[in-house]
Amino acid sequence: MSAATAASSPWIQGRVSDLLLGTGMLYLPFFAASLVVGPDLVVGSIALVPFLILLFANAHLGATLVRVYSRPEDRRAYRLFSVWASLCIAALMGVGLWVPSVGSVLLTFYLTVVPWHFTGQNYGVSLVFLRRRGIEVTPELKRYLWLSFFLSYVIWIVALHGAQPGTVDYAPLRLQGTRYSFLPVGIPAALLPYLLSVVGVAYVWAIAEVITRLAGRARPRELAPTLLLMLSQALWFSAPVIGRYFFEPEQLGPLAGLWAPWNAGSTFLVVSLMHSLQYLWITDYYVRKEQGTTTRSFLGRSLLAGMAIFGVPFVLLLPEIGGGPSYEAGLYLMLSGALNIQHVMLDGVIWKPRNTRIASILIAGQTAEASAPAAPGRVAWLGKAALASGVVGLTLAAASELESQLVLQPALESGDAARIEASLNRLSWTGRDYSFARNRLAALKYKAGDAEGALAEYRRSLELQPRPETWLGIGRIEEDAGRIEAALAAYEQALALDPDGVEALVSTSRASYKAGQAERAQQLLARAAELDPGNRGIRVVLDALERGQIVPVSPN
Numbered sequence: 001m002s003a004a005t006a007a008s009s010p011w012i013q014g015r016v017s018d019l020l021l022g023t024g025m026l027y028l029p030f031f032a033a034s035l036v037v038g039p040d041l042v043v044g045s046i047a048l049v050p051f052l053i054l055l056f057a058n059a060h061l062g063a064t065l066v067r068v069y070s071r072p073e074d075r076r077a078y079r080l081f082s083v084w085a086s087l088c089i090a091a092l093m094g095v096g097l098w099v100p101s102v103g104s105v106l107l108t109f110y111l112t113v114v115p116w117h118f119t120g121q122n123y124g125v126s127l128v129f130l131r132r133r134g135i136e137v138t139p140e141l142k143r144y145l146w147l148s149f150f151l152s153y154v155i156w157i158v159a160l161h162g163a164q165p166g167t168v169d170y171a172p173l174r175l176q177g178t179r180y181s182f183l184p185v186g187i188p189a190a191l192l193p194y195l196l197s198v199v200g201v202a203y204v205w206a207i208a209e210v211i212t213r214l215a216g217r218a219r220p221r222e223l224a225p226t227l228l229l230m231l232s233q234a235l236w237f238s239a240p241v242i243g244r245y246f247f248e249p250e251q252l253g254p255l256a257g258l259w260a261p262w263n264a265g266s267t268f269l270v271v272s273l274m275h276s277l278q279y280l281w282i283t284d285y286y287v288r289k290e291q292g293t294t295t296r297s298f299l300g301r302s303l304l305a306g307m308a309i310f311g312v313p314f315v316l317l318l319p320e321i322g323g324g325p326s327y328e329a330g331l332y333l334m335l336s337g338a339l340n341i342q343h344v345m346l347d348g349v350i351w352k353p354r355n356t357r358i359a360s361i362l363i364a365g366q367t368a369e370a371s372a373p374a375a376p377g378r379v380a381w382l383g384k385a386a387l388a389s390g391v392v393g394l395t396l397a398a399a400s401e402l403e404s405q406l407v408l409q410p411a412l413e414s415g416d417a418a419r420i421e422a423s424l425n426r427l428s429w430t431g432r433d434y435s436f437a438r439n440r441l442a443a444l445k446y447k448a449g450d451a452e453g454a455l456a457e458y459r460r461s462l463e464l465q466p467r468p469e470t471w472l473g474i475g476r477i478e479e480d481a482g483r484i485e486a487a488l489a490a491y492e493q494a495l496a497l498d499p500d501g502v503e504a505l506v507s508t509s510r511a512s513y514k515a516g517q518a519e520r521a522q523q524l525l526a527r528a529a530e531l532d533p534g535n536r537g538i539r540v541v542l543d544a545l546e547r548g549q550i551v552p553v554s555p556n
Contacts, residue, residue, distance in 0.1 A: 008364075008365050009132075009365060010129075010132050010133045010222065011132075012128070012132070012281075012282065012285050012362075012365075013281055013284075013285055017281060018129075018225065018281075019225065019228070021277050021278055021280075021281040022125060022129070022225065022229075022278060022281055022282070023125075023129075023225050023228035023229050023232060024122070024228070024229065024232030024236070024274045024275075024278055025228055025232065026274060026277065027232060027235060027236070027270065027271070027274045030270050031235065034254070034255075034267075035254040035255070036254070050269070050401075051397070051398070051401040051405075053269060053272065053273045053276075054397065054401075055303060056273055056276040056277060056280070057272060057273070057276045057306075058303065058306030058307050058310075059276070059280060059299060059302045059303040059306050060275070060276035060277075060279040060280050060283075060302070060306070060343075061305075061306040061339055061340065061343045062301070062302035062303055062304065062305030062306025062307070062308075062390075063279060063280055063283040063284075063287075063298070063302040063305075063306075064283070064343050064346050064347055064350070065302075065305040065306070065346075065386075066283075066287065066298065066301050066302050066305055067283060067286070067287060067350060068082050068346055068350060069082065069383065070287075070291065071290075071291070074350075078346065078349060078350065081345055081346055081349050082346065085342075085345060086342050086345075086346075089338050089341055089342050089345070090338065092106055092338070093106065093334055093335070093337070093338035096180075096334050096338075097317065097324045097325060097330075097331070097334055098323075098324070100179045100180055100181075100330075103179070103180045103330065103334055104175075104180045104181045104182070104183055105183065106334075106337060106338070106341070107175060107180050107182070107333065107334070107337045108182055108183040108184075109341070110337045110340055110341050111160065111182060112157065112160065112161075113341070113344055114340055114344060115153055115156055115157070115160075115237065116153050116157075117343075117344045117347060117348075118236065118237075118271070118275045119149050119150070119152065119153040119233065119237070120149075120348075121275065121278065121279060121282075121347075122149060122229050122232060122233050122278075123145065123146055123149040123150075124351060124353070125229060125278065125282060126145065126149075126225070126226040126229040126230070127142070127145070127353070128282075128353070128362050128363060129225040129226050129229070130223075130226055131363045132363055132365070133218060133222045135214075135217055135218050135222065135223075136217070138213070140213065141210065141213045141214070144206050144209040144210045144213065145210050145226075147206040147209075148203065148206040148207050148209075148210055148230060148233075149230075149233055151199055151202055151203035151206055151238075152203060152233050152234060152237045152238040153237060154199050154203075155196060155199050155200060155203060155237065155238040155241050155242070156237040156238065156241055158187060158192065158195050158196055158199060158241075159192070159196065159241040159244070159245060160184065161184040161185040161186070161187050162184065162187040162188075162189060162191075162192045174265060175333065177328070177465070178325075178328070178329055178330035178333055178465075179325055179329050179330045179465075180330050180333065180334075192245065193245065193246070196241065196242065196245055196246075200238070200242060203238060207230065210230070211227075214226070214227075232274070236271045236274070239259070240259040240267060243255055243259035244259050280299065280302070282362075283298075283302075284298050284299065285361075285362075286358075286361055286362060289361045289365075289366070289367050290357075290361060292367075301387065303390070303394065304386075304387045304390030304391060304394065305386060305387065305390060306339070306390070307389075307390040307391075307393035307394045307397065308386045308387070308389040308390040308393060309335050309338075309339050309389075309393070310332070310335060310393035310396065310397060311388075311389035311390055311391065311392030311393030311394075311396070312389040312392060313335070313389070314331070314332075314335060314393060314396070314431060315392070315396075315431060317331060317335075318331070318431050319463070319464075326433065326435075326463075326464040326465060327431055327432045327433070328432075328433070328434055328435055328436075328464055328465050329464065329465040331431075396430045396431060396432075399430050400427055400430040400431075400432040403423060403426055403427055403430070404423075404427065404432070407419065407423045407426075408420065408423040408424070408427065408434075408437060411423055412437060412440055415444060417441055417444040417445060417448065420437060420440065420441045420444070421441055424437055424438065424441065433460075433464055434464070435461040435462075435464040435465040435467055435470065436461075436467070438457045438458070438460050438461035438464065439457070439458065439461050439467070439469055439470055439473060441457045442454040442455075442456075442457035442458045442461065442473055443473060445457060446473075446476075446477060451477055451480075451481070454473070454477060455474065455477055458470050458473050458474045458477075459474075466493075466497060467497070468494040468495075468497045468498035468501055468503075468504055469494075470494075471490045471491065471493040471494035471497070471504075472490070472491065472494045472503060472504060472507055474490040475487045475488075475490035475491040475494065475507055475511065476507075478490055479510075479511060479514075484511060484514045484515050485515065487511045488508065488511040488512060488514075488515055491504065491507045491508040491511050492508060494507070494508070495508050495524075500531055502528050502531050502532045502535070502538075505524045505525070505527055505528035505531070506524075506525065506528050506538065508524050509521040509522075509524035509525040509528065512524065513545075518545065518548075521545060522542065522545040522546065525538060525541060525542045525545060526542060529542050
């Protein structure tokens with residue numbers, strides 16, 4: 001079949017769904033809302049929205065599993081990747097759960113390649129739109145079209161790997177607060193503007209070449225889907241980076257709600273949703289044409305397949321059972337990262353338009369001949385077990401999200417200790433307990449005079465995820481009780497986790513002074529004054545220590 005032969009219909013799922021989902025233009029309502037509402041529009045803070053995004057995100061991951069594992073011929077064709085490479089990823093994930101450095105490398109790889117996966121999908125769909133309309137895609141046009149998408153990704157990746165170690169904002173998963181860190185290549189900050197400028201100019205040139213080569217080949221309405229995909233790519237990746245690195249927030253005006261650093265994570269949450277919907281849109285079409293299934297059946301199986309890893313495997317790896325990290329410390333992050341890496345790998349090998357079967361469905365719009373149903377056996381039982389695990393995962397996720405959003409969050413805001421404790425106890429049954437909430441509960445109990453109860457909550461918090469603020473809370477209780485050595489030990493733990501934390505430095509200095517370590521107290525306070533030069537209380541106490549005077553022990 002010639003690449004320039006049009007399909008019976010230029011649309012894949014239909015005009016509306018193709019324009020909204022296929023080209024990513026469903027992003028525009030969010031874009032417009034951000035311009036109106038401004039930086040206050042943080043999607044991740046809207047009740048239950050992250051859960052809905054989670055459902056679509058996991059359904060799109062599961063769609064690849066349905067695509068690869070449903071048909072015996074596909075399982076055989078992709079056995080190297082669907083079995084052996086997948087087992088290697090699972091093994092690396094297992095090591096990463098107990099060796100944070102390995103997990104950090106795995107997740108850094110994930111954060112680097114996933115945006116390329118988004119980009120490659122946009123590029124592939126843009127070609128499908130052109131070919132379904134009978135528009136000839138010459139080698140030169142294809143090269144420049146690919147280059148335009150690739151350079152947009154390069155702009156994003158340069159900014160990503162110019163970030164400080166341990167920080168990354170514009171990404172589908174956040175590592176902050178877990179035991180894992182993002183490990184950037186370390187592009188010097190002084191070099192970033194020049195690199196971004198050079199790549200940016202090349203990116204604009206590639207876009208101009210694409211438009212020049214498309215002009216006159218077809219009516220604008222026939223070129224619109226591909227051009228809209230190029231616009232989506234720019235809005236998702238290159239434009240936010242250029243906005244953040246070359247403009248101050250006040251210069252961005254209403255765009256600050258989208259591209260300013262404090263909202264970058266929220267923006268990419270929506271970008272991830274757009275990608276997931278686009279993937280479900282194209283895969284649903286393909287699977288219906290290939291396997292004769294319905295959209296409802298496909299989406300249901302995809303959702304359960306995507307949630308399977310968060311069912312039985314998640315439960316078996318919980319700290320209380322398998323000894324893995326807590327949900328908050330990185331268990332969810334590692335499972336999700338491994339599932340996404342497998343998704344990117346499988347997606348890279350199954351969507352090859354050179355394959356005549358794929359081309360006949362995606363480009364020509366034909367319906368494939370139904371394959372013989374698989375004989376019942378081990379594979380069928382594994383599939384049923386995976387879907388059952390997906391039911392468990394979906395149930396746990398739904399229950400925990402409802403509990404967190406509708407009960408725990410209001411209780412935390414109102415300071416209702418009894419409701420917080422009851423909610424956390426219920427969440428622990430879903431495998432999702434939160435150290436930050438335990439810290440809040442501990443502080444409320446201590447304020448109410450229950451020191452032992454507060455210490456118990458702080459210790460539970462440490463089991464979930466060691467935090468500087470947890471050790472500071474324990475230290476305050478021990479110090480108030482006159483147990484200076486125990487208080488100093490707790491403050492030292494906080495300082496080990498946060499060496500530049502002013503509160504940890506001041507608290508450790510105060511306890512050191514009380515323990516008779518005046519020189520150590522002076523050194524710590526000098527460091528605190530260096531980090532917080534505007535704090536007059538620290539300066540007054542430090543001056544007194546330097547003069548060898550008896551000083552108040554609570555600088556403020």
